[in-house]
Amino acid sequence: xxxxxxxxxxxxxxxxxxxxxxxxxxxxxxxxxxxxxxxxxxxxxxxxxxxxxxxxxxxxxxxxxxxxxxxxxxxxxxxxxxxxxxxxxxxxxxxxxxxxxxxxxxxxxxxxxxxxxxxxxxxxxxxxxxxxxxxxxxxxxxxxxxxxxxxxxxxxxxxxxxxxxxxxxxxxxxxxxxxxxxxxxxxxxxxxxxxxxxxxxxxxxxxxxxxxxxxxxxxxxxxxxxxxxxxxxxxxxxxxxxxxxxxxxxxxxxxxxxxxxxxxxxxxxxxxxxxxxxxxxxxxxxxxxxxxxxxxxxxxxxxxxxxxxxxxxxxxxxxxxxxxxxxxxxxxxxxxxxxxxxxxxxxxxxxxxxxxxxxxxxxxxxxxxxxxxxxxxxxxxxxxxxxxxxxxxxxxxxxxxxxxxxxxxxxxxxxxxxxxxxxxxxxxxxxxxxxxxxxxxxxxxxxxxxxxxxxxxxxxxxxxxxxxxxxxxxxxxxxxxxxxxxxxxxxxxxxxxxxxxxxxxxxxxxxxxxxxxxxxxxxxxxxxxxxxxxxxxxxxxxxxxxxxxxxxxxxxxxxxxxxxxxxxxxxxxxxxxxxxxxxxxxxxxxxxxxxxxxxxxxxxxxxxxxxxxxxxxxxxxxxxxxxxxxxxxxxxxxxxxxxxxxxxxx
Amino acid sequence: xxxxxxxxxxxxxxxxxxxxxxxxxxxxxxxxxxxxxxxxxxxxxxxxxxxxxxxxxxxxxxxxxxxxxxxxxxxxxxxxxxxxxxxxxxxxxxxxxxxxxxxxxxxxxxxxxxxxxxxxxxxxxxxxxxxxxxxxxxxxxxxxxxxxxxxxxxxxxxxxxxxxxxxxxxxxxxxxxxxxxxxxxxxxxxxxxxxxxxxxxxxxxxxxxxxxxxxxxxxxxxxxxxxxxxxxxxxxxxxxxxxxxxxxxxxxxxxxxxxxxxxxxxxxxxxxxxxxxxxxxxxxx
Numbered sequence: 001x002x003x004x005x006x007x008x009x010x011x012x013x014x015x016x017x018x019x020x021x022x023x024x025x026x027x028x029x030x031x032x033x034x035x036x037x038x039x040x041x042x043x044x045x046x047x048x049x050x051x052x053x054x055x056x057x058x059x060x061x062x063x064x065x066x067x068x069x070x071x072x073x074x075x076x077x078x079x080x081x082x083x084x085x086x087x088x089x090x091x092x093x094x095x096x097x098x099x100x101x102x103x104x105x106x107x108x109x110x111x112x113x114x115x116x117x118x119x120x121x122x123x124x125x126x127x128x129x130x131x132x133x134x135x136x137x138x139x140x141x142x143x144x145x146x147x148x149x150x151x152x153x154x155x156x157x158x159x160x161x162x163x164x165x166x167x168x169x170x171x172x173x174x175x176x177x178x179x180x181x182x183x184x185x186x187x188x189x190x191x192x193x194x195x196x197x198x199x200x201x202x203x204x205x206x207x208x209x210x211x212x213x214x215x216x217x218x219x220x221x222x223x224x225x226x227x228x229x230x231x232x233x234x235x236x237x238x239x240x241x242x243x244x245x246x247x248x249x250x251x252x253x254x255x256x257x258x259x260x261x262x263x264x265x266x267x268x269x270x271x272x273x274x275x276x277x278x279x280x281x282x283x284x285x286x287x288x289x290x291x292x293x294x295x296x297x298x299x300x301x302x303x304x305x306x307x308x309x310x311x312x313x314x315x316x317x318x319x320x321x322x323x324x325x326x327x328x329x330x331x332x333x334x335x336x337x338x339x340x341x342x343x344x345x346x347x348x349x350x351x352x353x354x355x356x357x358x359x360x361x362x363x364x365x366x367x368x369x370x371x372x373x374x375x376x377x378x379x380x381x382x383x384x385x386x387x388x389x390x391x392x393x394x395x396x397x398x399x400x401x402x403x404x405x406x407x408x409x410x411x412x413x414x415x416x417x418x419x420x421x422x423x424x425x426x427x428x429x430x431x432x433x434x435x436x437x438x439x440x441x442x443x444x445x446x447x448x449x450x451x452x453x454x455x456x457x458x459x460x461x462x463x464x465x466x467x468x469x470x471x472x473x474x475x476x477x478x479x480x481x482x483x484x485x486x487x488x489x490x491x492x493x494x495x496x497x498x499x500x501x502x503x504x505x506x507x508x509x510x511x512x513x514x515x516x517x518x519x520x521x522x523x524x525x526x527x528x529x530x531x532x533x534x535x536x537x538x539x540x541x542x543x544x545x546x547x548x549x550x551x552x553x554x555x556x557x558x559x560x561x562x563x564x565x566x567x568x569x570x571x572x573x574x575x576x577x578x579x580x581x582x583x584x585x586x587x588x589x590x591x592x593x594x595x596x597x598x599x600x601x602x603x604x605x606x607x608x609x610x611x612x613x614x615x616x617x618x619x620x621x622x623x624x625x626x627x628x629x630x631x632x633x634x635x636x637x638x639x640x641x642x643x644x645x646x647x648x649x650x
Numbered sequence: 651x652x653x654x655x656x657x658x659x660x661x662x663x664x665x666x667x668x669x670x671x672x673x674x675x676x677x678x679x680x681x682x683x684x685x686x687x688x689x690x691x692x693x694x695x696x697x698x699x700x701x702x703x704x705x706x707x708x709x710x711x712x713x714x715x716x717x718x719x720x721x722x723x724x725x726x727x728x729x730x731x732x733x734x735x736x737x738x739x740x741x742x743x744x745x746x747x748x749x750x751x752x753x754x755x756x757x758x759x760x761x762x763x764x765x766x767x768x769x770x771x772x773x774x775x776x777x778x779x780x781x782x783x784x785x786x787x788x789x790x791x792x793x794x795x796x797x798x799x800x801x802x803x804x805x806x807x808x809x810x811x812x813x814x815x816x817x818x819x820x821x822x823x824x825x826x827x828x829x830x831x832x833x834x835x836x837x838x839x840x841x842x843x844x845x846x847x848x849x850x851x852x853x854x855x856x857x858x859x860x861x862x863x864x865x866x867x868x869x870x871x872x873x874x875x876x877x878x879x880x881x882x883x884x885x886x887x888x889x890x891x892x893x894x895x896x897x898x899x900x901x902x903x904x905x906x907x908x909x910x911x912x913x914x915x916x917x918x919x920x921x922x923x924x925x926x927x928x929x930x931x932x933x934x935x
Contacts, residue, residue, distance in 0.1 A: 081703055
């Protein structure tokens with residue numbers, strides 16, 4: 001310590017003239033305001049701004065000069081032996097010199113910036129959109145980096161050794177290695193984690209430069225090339241070690257398994273087949289949110305691209321045999337392509353090359369062979385041939401939103417909800433269009449009107465019938481209307497006594513319409529024939545809220561019921577139960593308690609498909625132990641998909 | 651006999667070039683030891699390794715029985731050094747250099763430094779860079795002596811010194827140090843100056859130590875022989891024609907073979923002459 005202080009004092013004594021220069025320059029901000037052309041500006045702002053630029057420029061310039069000379073010049077001029085001939089350790093020489101250089105930089109900065117900011121503090125706050133402490137922290141941090149970088153570069157250049165080629169090669173390796181470590185995190189949208197890892201690598205680089213400087217003097221001492229070699233070996237081997245550790249860490253992060261989940265943000269389940277998609281937060285992995293395709297039959301899983309952060313959930317085709325998601329195609333993760341996975345044994349994922357924009361939507365044929373993407377234009381692609389089959393621009397005038405599905409492999413059905421710009425307008429037009437892929441022709445099939453502030457739409461399994469749910473309808477108008485899915489002709493108006501919440505209506509087997517109504521304390525499910533005649537109703541006393549999960553067998557409706565405080569408690573599974581109701585008798589066939597549904601009407605991924613298929617797959621729930629389970633309504637059997645504690649709903 | 655410095659099979663390489671090759675030296679305590687050699691012989695590399703300033707490619711050096719590379723910091727409390735080139739910061743005043751040294755040496759004697767500086771006629775307030783080459787050497791010497799060394803290493807100390815200062819260095823300083831029992835290791839080209847002071851010398855040639863022994867012994871075995879034919883001489887280091895006969899320098903002269911040269915003209919050699927004979931082209935020890 002004594003040696004380091006002695007070295008630092010000596011260095012400061014030798015270079016004290018820079019402080020005198022700083023003192024002289026400190027007058028400049030105060031003199032600038034006297035320049036005639038500058039007088040028109042606020043003098044305090046001029047002082048603060050001039051002092052900021054001058055002090056930062058001086059400090060950083062000085063850091064570079066001192067970094068390049070503090071050891072390097074002594075080495076080349078053979079004056080480092082002055083220290084090594086004395087009882088001073090290499091550490092004392094290095095840290096003494098660096099401390100002195102940093103002190104000189106900071107003292108110069110303070111001399112230049114301090115008086116000006118003391119006079120013009122208010123102007124600083126007004127005109128600079130950065131807090132003073134961050135500004136100071138940035139200046140100090142960058143000064144340290146510049147000092148160390150200049151030292152390292154100076155050592156490399158001054159040695160005039162071919163070893164500099166090794167440095168260059170290692171620099172490329174380290175940069176590529178760092179990218180290699182961070183890019184998988186960026187691709188996985190773990191931006192916070194990638195910033196943490198990048199910052200850790202950056203901090204390690206600074207520490208490695210400090211350590212390498214010490215080792216340079218400890219192992220290289222006065223000999224220029226040995227000194228360079230020692231510094232390079234220490235620097236690059238430390239960085240290689242850091243990158244290996246970072247790589248191991250990132251590999252560990254990316255190796256998250258479904259059993260590592262601590263909470264879930266997304267569960268997607270097709271109506272058919274054993275596969276589900278589960279995404280969520282994994283143990284100790286910050287914002288890395290892995291998403292997995294999980295086979296509920298055998299428990300196997302594979303990680304897929306997670307696009308939750310972009311509002312683009314994974315999805316399934318109508319037959320449940322194809323899963324899809326998007327993956328970034330650029331380093332900055334701002335361009336994406338669609339990836340499809342046939343859910344058959346041994347099938348590999350297909351990078352379709354189909355471009356998808358963030359927050360956009362798409363439709364897929366039931367067999368997964370064709371895809372429609374909706375952007376400025378609607379484009380239809382053949383997956384196998386990676387070929388654009390057709391594209392068109394949808395009319396935008398008065399369009400509130402679009403729904404779509406492939407009615408077969410050659411036709412894309414589009415349902416437009418049109419209304420005037422005035423949000424209060426209750427006159428909504430529902431227009432049905434068809435795009436013939438072979439003819440590349442867009443045709444209007446029909447349209448209907450409904451009076452409502454807003455309109456919800458769902459369809460039966462084949463899309464032949466659409467249910468329009470009116471929200472805030474006009475007096476005398478129906479709350480629910482069933483129309484033909486091809487011509488838009490009215491099939492039936494349902495005279496429900498009051499509004500119907502979203503998602504609580506369903507056509508069962510093309511014969512019956514189920515409408516669930518939530519009450520304050522009691523709820524009811526009514527069953528209508530498709531001509532609008534009320535057939536029967538099932539009161540559900542004590543049920544505050546319900547959600548329709550789907551038709552699990554012809555005429556049998558699976559709903560989830562909540563009996564609890566008005567403020568819905570998703571953390572208390574005791575308030576939740578699932579039940580199967582037979583529409584032909586209006587009775588509860590099967591019932592199980594303590595399950596909260598994570599699949600059902602509320603999930604639809606980023607598909608625009610309004611169709612609701614017959615659910616043959618056992619639906620997925622979260623049970624009272626926070627396990628993800630499937631429940632088979634036919635057998636009343638539960639099966640654990642993810643272990644207890646992993647499925648905290650977000 | 652205890653050795654203050656022991657150099658064992660020291661090799662220094664710079665890339666493919668070998669500056670020092672398997673050099674071994676042993677410097678007895680209290681001796682004045684001179685390392686001689688022409689420019690580029692490898693002396694400075696050897697000295698830097700000897701002071702723990704440079705890591706040898708092979709071999710190792712001990713000072714006072716301790717590894718100098720490992721224990722340099724502690725050992726430097728006992729070693730005064732005057733380097734070949736003045737290495738003190740040029741902008742630093744002489745007094746500031748002394749102040750710096752006072753902080754790092756445990757046995758610093760400010761008074762000794764001041765009085766020596768006064769004797770040299772150097773102003774303490776002078777900047778080191780403004781001093782003449784000789785004055786810089788004198789300051790370096792004053793610094794090296796003021797820390798009360800047990801060993802002093804002088805790397806070409808007379809370089810830049812005028813005749814008077816040179817004489818003073820050899821007769822007063824080194825002589826005084828030798829009397830006080832301080833081990834002196836020096837490299838020099840001033841062979842005349844060292845001839846009366848050195849106890850032991852080593853000569854380096856092309857990175858190798860080609861000769862290393864007591865100066866008295868060395869001088870006693872080297873003779874110039876002028877005879878009718880160089881073939882008459884044994885242990886010839888160099889030879890040349892001398893009139894109708896030949897002149898040879900032999901390295902194995904002693905009382906036993908003095909009779910052999912009874913008819914020849916035999917003369918003792920100065921250290922300089924021995925050095926030239928040994929270090930000149932074709933010379934062997």
